[in-house]
Amino acid sequence: MAARDEFRVYGYRWIVLVAYMAIVALNQLLWITFAPVTVEAAKFYGVSDLYIGLLSMSFMIVYIVVSIPASWAIDTWGIRIAVGIGAALTGIFGLMRGLVSDNYTLVMIAQVGIAVGQPFILNAVTTVAARWFPMRERATAVGLGSLAIYLGILGGVALTPWLTIQYGFSEMLWVYGVASIGAAIIFFVFGKERPASPPCPPELEARSLVFDGLKQIMHQKDFILLLVIFFVGLGVFNAVTTWIEDILRPRGFSITQAGAVGGMMIGGGILGAIIFPLLSDYYRKRKPFIVLALMGAAVGLMGVAYGPGFTVVSLGAFLLGFSLLSAGPIGFQYGAEATYPTPEGTSNGLLILMGQISGIIFIFGMDAFK
Template sequence: MSTTSATQEIKVYGYRWVVLLAFMFVSLTMQIFWICYAPITGLAAEHYGVSDLEIGLLAMLFMYIYIPLAIPASWAIDTWGFKKAVGLGAVMMGVFGLMRGIWTADYTAALIATIGIAAAQPLFLNAGTKLAANWFPLSERATVIGIGAVAPFLGIVIGQMATPFIVEATSIDTTMLIYGVIGALSSLVFLLFARDHPPTPAGYEERVVMLEGLKHILKLRDFWLLAFILFVINAIFNGLSTWVEVMVRPRGMGVNEAGIIGGLLMIGGIVGVFILPPISDRMRKRKPVFMAGLIAMIPFLLLFAFINNFVVLAIDTFLLGLFMMGLLPIALQYGTEIFYPAPEGTSGGLMTLAGQLSVVAITGMGLSNEATGSFTLSLIILVVAMAVSAGLLGLMKESKLITAK
């Protein structure tokens, strides 16, 4: 069992915000790489001479590749430490991001570079709870995970909203080169400024080693319930993000409108993470706020399937993003607490893995659209799954860690 000696002084350091900002920068650029083709699916398909589904694959690869790498990434984070593990991911992202920006004329080259970027992503996605545990006291962690989540949300906003306009002003080749340079710069900033942990701990919590923690988590009923909930939330989020341009195209909306709709999902999420996680921290409870977000998502998702007016769809998407993305930091911190004493990297990795498995549903959405010409059936199924998720959360226990502190 990994322990922190009670003789060491607990102290909170101002430098924790520098480390958080460095991590946020690489997280932001990673999400740009993930989603930047989504709002220009049709244009990119024409540019490369491939189908919409093959362009969608450039986003879905991030989720497919995450699945086999999730546990190794968690092992690396818990064994090597936050700085070394995320640093490796930053180097990979910087190198392959530049490659995708330089060799842009060929779909195969873009696909290979995307695989390299996607292989780095698990080291980012699984590290947020580790950073929070190393540098921040328990009473701040849901809020901090929420603040950290702003960066990937902003990355998605940029990828969704800015990409169509940059492509329109320049070209797909130039746009990808710009993103490649930003990715390399963010990687350098992380390597220069990030630190693994402060000189003295931010709190005392014993955690078992990874293998013991993994066995412990997999025996918990609440893990499987939470895993299903995260699967559904991520199926909705990733599905809308991946297929947004294809979803709104039949409603008479172009790539610029698609980018705005996709961006508003994230902007709503950014607002949400500044509202819902702090409420949870102040209440010292996770379940009530988590449940409120799940229930609030249901009507907005149902409306998304049927709205044809751009303004109304924009408002609906913003509100859907507010509740959906605002509750994710709570869900992740809730998991690390109810899975105690498993290491944060292990618990965070398993929860993210559950979410990334949603790529199966996202692929199914694309295939269903090709067969029926509509995403309506897929969205209705997700509405039902969200209602089931709210019921499952009602069966779960409140976090004892947060209520005891």
């Protein structure tokens, strides 16, 4: 009985997860802000579409530089401090965008500041799950943490065109800035490092040092394959969400229809991020669900790229989102399990890093072939 009392599960874990999800969602909303209004933003600032794309691409470029230091901070200082750094940067620079909304250069500087905070936040999802949740709930917790990414993107895709049309471009950035400060405050108030006693036996929490973990990862064949999967899958997602309006405009789609297609993709991702991780935890399997998701994503991508009309493209986008985005949280948790005892922040950060690198390549490639 004494051994069992050494670890327990606290209801407060859900409050911590929700506080974490709030700052994740706002950070991603700030990333995607300009994608659904590319043409309008280009006119507002008097620049080309590529310069507007760079506002989103800055997140991917900065991630490549900051990812490993951020993972080190998460694994060394813990989620309270590391995610707190990301939350502070998101809140401060999110508000700055509203203050300098009519100046492209200053908005880009603010965007880079938010981008620096991104890996401190996103790389912590498996660490939050490991600190607060028992093993049987971890894929679900990671799935909900990843769900916040998709909710933030969906909010940006759906709200940005509406706010811009109703209130104006500067006012839209002001609204997002105030929301960012609110999300940062929520995390600082409710985000805690760990419960009074661990949710699992100590051996399931023990991890190696960060740089020792990096060496171990290079010898894990399953993880190397997972890196390749994230390189392609996350890269495609980053590129499609960045250029969604430019992809559909030449085929006769309006800005409203482009936003709806983007919303269908994220909506499918939200549903997939709920269903697949739950099934993965229930059956205690990771690989079959990743393979199934990739097959569905390939079919969905074909629908988006070659669909003859709005309905087919929307259905393809839904399937692409459902399949591709549901694979993310399962992949994160599988990566953490496959590379044990490598720290969760390190494995998680490397997976996202692959998607940022490929996202830059795909975005530039898609712009070149426009």
